Amino acid sequence: MTDEAVPTTFARGELGQILLDRLDEAAEYSEPGPGVTRLFCSQAHHEVLPLISTWMKRAGLTPQLDAAGNLVGRCPKAQAGAKTLIMGSHQDSVIEGGKYDGMLGVALPLLALEALDRQSVTLPYGIEVVAFGDEEGVRFPTTLVGSKALAGSVTPDQLDAQDPEGISLREALTTFGCTPDDIPAVARNPDRTLGFLEIHIEQGPILEQRNHAVGIVTALTGIERHQVTLSGKAGHAGTTPMEMRSDALVGAAEMVLAIDHLLQDTADLVGVVGKLDVHPNAVNVIPAQVTFTIELRSPEASIRKYGREAVTTALEKVAKRRGLSIEIENTYSADAVACADWMMTALEKACTKVGQPADRLFSGAGHDGLAMQLLTDIGMLFVRCKDGLSHHPDEAISADDGDIAIRIVMAFLQQLTPP
Ligand SMILES: [Zn+2]
Known part of the structure; x- marks a missing residue:
């Protein structure tokens, strides 16, 4: 373990470099192979805990593994029951992921707290930093188990979820040294929680496009998924005249393009046709049936609704013109979660204090905030990543951007007054 404590005074860029060094060290706790593979309740998860504990202790927090596999660092005020700000992110990665997705949000606030401590700054409220065990949901068909535990929304059936080897989440947690039956006690008291x-x-x-180091997140996107079934008529691909065909695949192709055009033309709406099945899927048969998925994401419910309606109208038009029958079934829907105004304002002030632009953007991905918003107000700060790349071994941030984000968090913590 490198012994790189924070100096009492620090030059510009110095904290950012320490941050990157720490994240390099954390990345060594991984399955073999490219990038970082650190799954929930794995050997690598077990082995990275002492490193995170060291960071926590240096930040003046007492580390403790909770019943849900979260490593939680608490300051004495938080331990005594004061109103507490929770910070943190997830320790787990995807398979062959990067060094920063998740672990940045663990290491960075701890370094900010350590730097404040070195400057003898005392905060008038409690602090907790959490390294959530599971956010990505790679090992078990569950996600956000860690943050759901804090929010009190883990259900017993989630503990029965099994990994590909048939090990249940309950068994994995027990082997990991946790007591899953105590998960309900992990839930925080909303009245004692300032925010996340x-x-x-x-x-x-x-952010790279804007040439900004950081951005303030307005909302975590809402998501909906649909399954479209198009039915035409199978037929001999050689003997059926072109004008007499009801080719479901040609119809689907036109629909995919119509969806893309609509998405290109609508601000704050993104989406994808990600999966397509063709029946009978044979070289010399006119495709009789095609099923495909549509996913739509927007931070605004009204925009997502507009997108859904516009897509439906466009698809029905194509189906009618091509003599195809169409069924659209909604398979999944999750509402957007807004970040709290006071959090965004406080982050904005902190950015201004550090001399950084404080533009806002929404998150197209889900995060621990989705679960934490059931407990408390949430806020998020995004740090620019190289080439917009993530869930990839080449995922990268710069030391300068890390440094800026640390200073913003320090300013945020210092100006925050408990209500
Ligand atoms: Zn993440």
Whole structure:
């Protein structure tokens, strides 16, 4: 373990470099192979805990593994029951992921707290920093188990979820040294919680495009998914005249383009046709049936509704013209979660204090805030990532951007007054 404590005074860029060094060290706790693979309740998860504990202790927090596999660092005020600000992110990664998705939001606030401590700054409220065990949901078909535990929304059936080897989440937690039956006691008291702040890499190209180091997140996107079934008529691909065909695949192709045009023309709406199945899927048969998925995401419910209606109208028009029958079934829907105004304003003030532009953007991905908003107000700060790349071994941030984000968090913490 490198012994890189924070100096009492620090030059510009110095904290950012320490941050990157720490994240390099954390990345060593991984399955073999490219990038970082650190799944929930794995050996790598177990082995990275002492490193995070060291960071927590240096920040003046007492680390403790909770019943849900979260490593929680608490300051004495938080332990004594004072109103507490929770910060943190997830320790787990996707398979062959990067060094920053998740772990940045653990290491960065701890370094900010350590730097404040070195400057003898005392905060008038409690602090907790959490390294959530599971956010990505890679090992078990569950996500956000860690943050759901804090919000009190883990249900017993979620503990029965099994990994590909048939090990249940309950068994994995027990082997990991946790007591899953005590998960209900992990739930925080909303009256004692000030809010939840997560620092995360952007995982997209917008900040790079704006040439800004950081951005304030307005909302975590709402998501809906649909399954479209198009039925035409199978037929001999050689003997059926072109004008007599009801080719479901040609119809689907036109629909995919119509969806793309609509998405290109609508601000704050993104989406994808990601999966397509063709029946009978044979080289010399006119496709009789095609099923495909549509996913729509927007931070605004009204925009998502507009998108859904416009897509439906466009698809029905194509189906009618091509003599196809169409069924559209909604398979999944999750509302957008807004970040709290006071959090955005406080982050904005902190950005101004550090001399950084404080533009806002929405998150197209889900994060721990989705679960934490059931407990408390949430806020998020995005840090620019190289080429907008994430969930990839080449995921990267710069030391300068890390430094700026640390200073913003320090300013945020210092100006925050408990209501
Ligand atoms: Zn993440």
